Amino acid sequence: MTSHKIDFLMAGVGGQGTILSSDILAEVGMMAGYDAKKSEVHGMAQRGGSVETHVRWGEKVYSPMVEQGRVDYLLGFEMLEAARWWHFLGPHSFALVNRYRINPPAVNLGQARYPEPEELEALLKTNQATVQWVPATEVAVELGNQALAGVILLGALSTRLAVAEEVWLDVIARRVPARFVELNKQAFARGRALVSS
Amino acid sequence: MEKKLMSGNEAIAYGAYLGRVRVAAAYPGTPSPEILENLVTYPGVYAEWAPNEKVAVDVAAGAAYAGRRALAAMKHVGLNVAADSLFYTSYTGMQAGLVIITCDDPAMHSSQNEQDNRHYARFAKVPMLEPSYSEEAKQFTKLAFDISEAFDTPVLVRSTTRISHSESIVQMEEPPSPTWEELPPYKRDPVKYVMVPANARRRHPIIEERLGKLAAYFEGLDINRIEMGDPALGIVTSGVSYQHAREVFPEASFLKLGTVWPLPVNKIREFASRVKRVVVIEELDPFLEEQLRLIGVECTGKKIFPILGEFNSGLVRDCARRGGLIAGEAAQEAAATAPSPPLAAELPPRPPMLCPGCAHRGMFYVLQHYKAVVLGDIGCYTLGAAPPLLALHTCGCMGASIGVAHGVDKAGCKDRKVAVIGDSTFFHAGIPPLIDVVYNKGATTVIVLDNRITAMTGHQDHPGSGRTLAKEPTVDIKIEDVARAVGFQKVDVVDPLDFKATRAIVKEHLESNEPSLIVARHPCVLYAREFKKPYQIDPEKCNDCGICRRIGCAPLIRADGKMAIDQLLCIGCGFCAQICGRKAITQVA
Numbered sequence: 001m002t003s004h005k006i007d008f009l010m011a012g013v014g015g016q017g018t019i020l021s022s023d024i025l026a027e028v029g030m031m032a033g034y035d036a037k038k039s040e041v042h043g044m045a046q047r048g049g050s051v052e053t054h055v056r057w058g059e060k061v062y063s064p065m066v067e068q069g070r071v072d073y074l075l076g077f078e079m080l081e082a083a084r085w086w087h088f089l090g091p092h093s094f095a096l097v098n099r100y101r102i103n104p105p106a107v108n109l110g111q112a113r114y115p116e117p118e119e120l121e122a123l124l125k126t127n128q129a130t131v132q133w134v135p136a137t138e139v140a141v142e143l144g145n146q147a148l149a150g151v152i153l154l155g156a157l158s159t160r161l162a163v164a165e166e167v168w169l170d171v172i173a174r175r176v177p178a179r180f181v182e183l184n185k186q187a188f189a190r191g192r193a194l195v196s197s
Numbered sequence: 198m199e200k201k202l203m204s205g206n207e208a209i210a211y212g213a214y215l216g217r218v219r220v221a222a223a224y225p226g227t228p229s230p231e232i233l234e235n236l237v238t239y240p241g242v243y244a245e246w247a248p249n250e251k252v253a254v255d256v257a258a259g260a261a262y263a264g265r266r267a268l269a270a271m272k273h274v275g276l277n278v279a280a281d282s283l284f285y286t287s288y289t290g291m292q293a294g295l296v297i298i299t300c301d302d303p304a305m306h307s308s309q310n311e312q313d314n315r316h317y318a319r320f321a322k323v324p325m326l327e328p329s330y331s332e333e334a335k336q337f338t339k340l341a342f343d344i345s346e347a348f349d350t351p352v353l354v355r356s357t358t359r360i361s362h363s364e365s366i367v368q369m370e371e372p373p374s375p376t377w378e379e380l381p382p383y384k385r386d387p388v389k390y391v392m393v394p395a396n397a398r399r400r401h402p403i404i405e406e407r408l409g410k411l412a413a414y415f416e417g418l419d420i421n422r423i424e425m426g427d428p429a430l431g432i433v434t435s436g437v438s439y440q441h442a443r444e445v446f447p448e449a450s451f452l453k454l455g456t457v458w459p460l461p462v463n464k465i466r467e468f469a470s471r472v473k474r475v476v477v478i479e480e481l482d483p484f485l486e487e488q489l490r491l492i493g494v495e496c497t498g499k500k501i502f503p504i505l506g507e508f509n510s511g512l513v514r515d516c517a518r519r520g521g522l523i524a525g526e527a528a529q530e531a532a533a534t535a536p537s538p539p540l541a542a543e544l545p546p547r548p549p550m551l552c553p554g555c556a557h558r559g560m561f562y563v564l565q566h567y568k569a570v571v572l573g574d575i576g577c578y579t580l581g582a583a584p585p586l587l588a589l590h591t592c593g594c595m596g597a598s599i600g601v602a603h604g605v606d607k608a609g610c611k612d613r614k615v616a617v618i619g620d621s622t623f624f625h626a627g628i629p630p631l632i633d634v635v636y637n638k639g640a641t642t643v644i645v646l647d648n649r650i651t652a653m654t655g656h657q658d659h660p661g662s663g664r665t666l667a668k669e670p671t672v673d674i675k676i677e678d679v680a681r682a683v684g685f686q687k688v689d690v691v692d693p694l695d696f697k698a699t700r701a702i703v704k705e706h707l708e709s710n711e712p713s714l715i716v717a718r719h720p721c722v723l724y725a726r727e728f729k730k731p732y733q734i735d736p737e738k739c740n741d742c743g744i745c746r747r748i749g750c751a752p753l754i755r756a757d758g759k760m761a762i763d764q765l766l767c768i769g770c771g772f773c774a775q776i777c778g779r780k781a782i783t784q785v786a
Binding site: 013014015023026027030035036037038039040041042047048049050061062063064065067068080081083084086087102103104105106107108109110111112113114115119120122123126137141146 | 200202227306307330358359362363364365366437439440441443444509510511514537538540541543544545546547548549550551552553583584585655723746749751753754755763765766
């Protein structure tokens, strides 16, 4: 594996906006000069199920999907959904996880337990990955729209990647509806601030 | 020219546009809907949603008969519906290019069965191209029109979920000329186009001869490419499997097939002669492997790589390691064999479920209440089968519900029973069985869950939504009118989010002894963006009876041992408030 390859995995719950965020991330990769690929699965209803999206940047990318143990960055939109992918992480991996919980149906029916955040963090660290919690939904609600959580996570992620901030902002401006551009830029900046301080 | 990130489906549409497609038709089955949704945006292209895939292929065939390049797109099982039309177009050929896109769904992300549509190419004796990523999806679709015209045959282009719904970089090209030559008068050639036995018998040898010519042409086509590396291992592959295999075997030699039917037999033999060992890497059936064996090329395939599901590079790597094709890296081996932490096995699953506020929930709650046997169909509402509703008991294919219910009835089953079918599914294949019920004196109750849109596949219009694919207003065909027109006399319309009204009407229909139909009409809340103020539970009034939990709505959560409503998830449909006996649920002011 060359060091020029960066593999991202986004995990969340249908309706949280993982697809828009992964669209932005893939395009930022292309604008930064990488070969970029993205893969997702959708079509089985719209809300509430587990969703994951793969994004890969590299000099030359073949498979559109990331591989177990080889993910560089995991973006968790929801705590449990992030933890499900623990085995895709390795010692080099960095997980940014939204400190936000959505109960799956079995938990609401009292048939299963939602693990404590500390347990989920320990699971994510099984293969010595680094884990950082981000209050993305909390900040998004503060900004007036929970759907901004994805861009806040991207803001946090951007501090760890060697891509100019303007590239991110350009792509965001192209990808979100015109009337939400300023709000999304604000959310991106908040995301950056969450991890840089 | 610039480059753009495109999904496989966007690239197929772009390639068809560059290939001067004039008419396109499809039924939106996952993973295919984005092809037409993109195609309709290009100038000079007419694109429509057909009620089903068979109609889509007939429409495309007609356009191609008339002399315009045409395309039909569908999911893998859609080609089952359209198979009749595929077979006659194979015999007739056309005046202009006809391309049929089949989007297979290995792993059944959103399908009722796993099906390898490469078999259809062989079965119908037509060529099939298989791209591996978006740039090829563009090129191959464009090329397919040329092949179609050069060989007078429909051409299948096969995508899979991981091609259709993956994005990669596509080179933009000069747009085709915006002007069209006038269409010449319709060419009448009954011997070629009227498939009565005498004519069809004349056509069959031409079809066989055509396959031979295609095979010869494919030998020299550069989309069937030998990429020589280490001759110790030669991999024959196509589609997305090529990408996964390239990750795992960076040093190996490859024969990358862009045409999977007919096969370039000589090129395969040449490749086999240049490598020590041939391994076939293909998802689903051993289609290439069997063909290689038939031409005497010794190879390994399904002994190492599974017949089930979808591949990814991790799976290919694991299989290759177990099959002795690659040496294990120590770290990977250790990771693969290390025990999983106990918590990993305990994580509660999060299956797809009805959305918060979905009106289907109201009907399923009532059907569960009456303990009805529910013969179901394909759509979001199939999720009514999931716990806690458990209110749907069969689901086979598009339109099956009504015929199955009629059969259950005719078998003499005494249980209360209903057929449940969605609006788009009703127009797709629900009308002939509806006629069957009346014609053969059945007493089936049919419930059409009419949410005014094809919701599951991403909100596509249909004959009952009042708009075309191009979003132009059109006739809005009323399901109740169709039912009355074919002879149903007991027909009612109800809003399934109105609990009391729905309960009363369902009871009345279940108890009637005549064919009856209920249209349960409420727009998909996500499409109509019907987001109201959320509801809340008064902890003083709630006695934790658990009734609200039975509707399985995600915002109804347990918090600190009590029922509560997640304010970020609730969209304010108010159904739970209607069933709460304690009146403990109220809308936030």
